[in-house]
Amino acid sequence: QKEVEQDPGPLSVPEGAIVSLNCTYSNSAFQYFMWYRQYSRKGPELLMYTYSSGNKEDGRFTAQVDKSSKYISLFIRDSQPSDSATYLCAMSTTTNTGNQFYFGTGTSLTVIP
Amino acid sequence: NAGVTQTPKFQVLKTGQSMTLQCAQDMNHEYMSWYRQDPGMGLRLIHYSVGAGITDQGEVPNGYNVSRSTTEDFPLRLLSAAPSQTSVYFCASSSWDRYQETQYFGPGTRLLVL
Numbered sequence: 001q002k003e004v005e006q007d008p009g010p011l012s013v014p015e016g017a018i019v020s021l022n023c024t025y026s027n028s029a030f031q032y033f034m035w036y037r038q039y040s041r042k043g044p045e046l047l048m049y050t051y052s053s054g055n056k057e058d059g060r061f062t063a064q065v066d067k068s069s070k071y072i073s074l075f076i077r078d079s080q081p082s083d084s085a086t087y088l089c090a091m092s093t094t095t096n097t098g099n100q101f102y103f104g105t106g107t108s109l110t111v112i113p
Numbered sequence: 114n115a116g117v118t119q120t121p122k123f124q125v126l127k128t129g130q131s132m133t134l135q136c137a138q139d140m141n142h143e144y145m146s147w148y149r150q151d152p153g154m155g156l157r158l159i160h161y162s163v164g165a166g167i168t169d170q171g172e173v174p175n176g177y178n179v180s181r182s183t184t185e186d187f188p189l190r191l192l193s194a195a196p197s198q199t200s201v202y203f204c205a206s207s208s209w210d211r212y213q214e215t216q217y218f219g220p221g222t223r224l225l226v227l
Binding site: 004006008032041042043044045046049051088090092095097098099100101102103104105106 | 117144146148153154155156157158161163167169171172203205207212213214215216217218219220221
């Protein structure tokens with residue numbers, strides 16, 4: 001079983017729609033939860049970072065963490081064509097030699113104008 | 114700041130050849146890491162380093178070596194390339210503030226092993 005499971009999509013929505021992206025995980029030692037956005041042929045860039053259960057909002061983006069269910073979500077409101085990208089969830093745990101990160105496989109999102 | 118830079122952008126190798134993927138950062142970050150990204154597998158950690166002289170293995174270290182002689186550079190070596198190492202390789206460096214660790218990724222190196 002993978003540490004992090006993410007529906008690969010692809011997901012196609014009209015401009016202005018609300019997008020919901022989700023990941024589940026199995027390791028209860030994960031302490032930090034992230035969402036990255038990756039444009040085609042580019043490196044991932046950090047979008048959201050949370051370390052506790054609950055919601056965190058940043059503009060049109062809301063990250064939600066439910067540690068009891070081992071489930072995280074990213075919501076995008078008023079989606080724009082520029083949001084078209086692959087979204088990766090990631091989680092990390094602290095070891096003796098630093099944080100180790102585990103990524104989902106990514107969900108490909110296309111926002112149609 | 115150039116951020117995280119990687120060279121080469123693209124490389125074709127024959128099975129058994131060796132090569133070094135270069136990674137450099139100018140942000141004075143202590144933590145650096147190497148990932149490979151494959152379809153359906155996502156990003157998987159190969160090796161990481163928490164500072165000069167300190168490295169450790171990630172999830173998929175076999176077939177790869179690393180060293181960290183300076184804060185800026187973190188090269189990844191393939192000693193004897195295999196077709197299974199065909200992938201896109203990303204280097205990243207991390208910074209911590211009080212509440213958040215931010216990983217900055219390089220543009221990637223696309224490697225094809227024939």
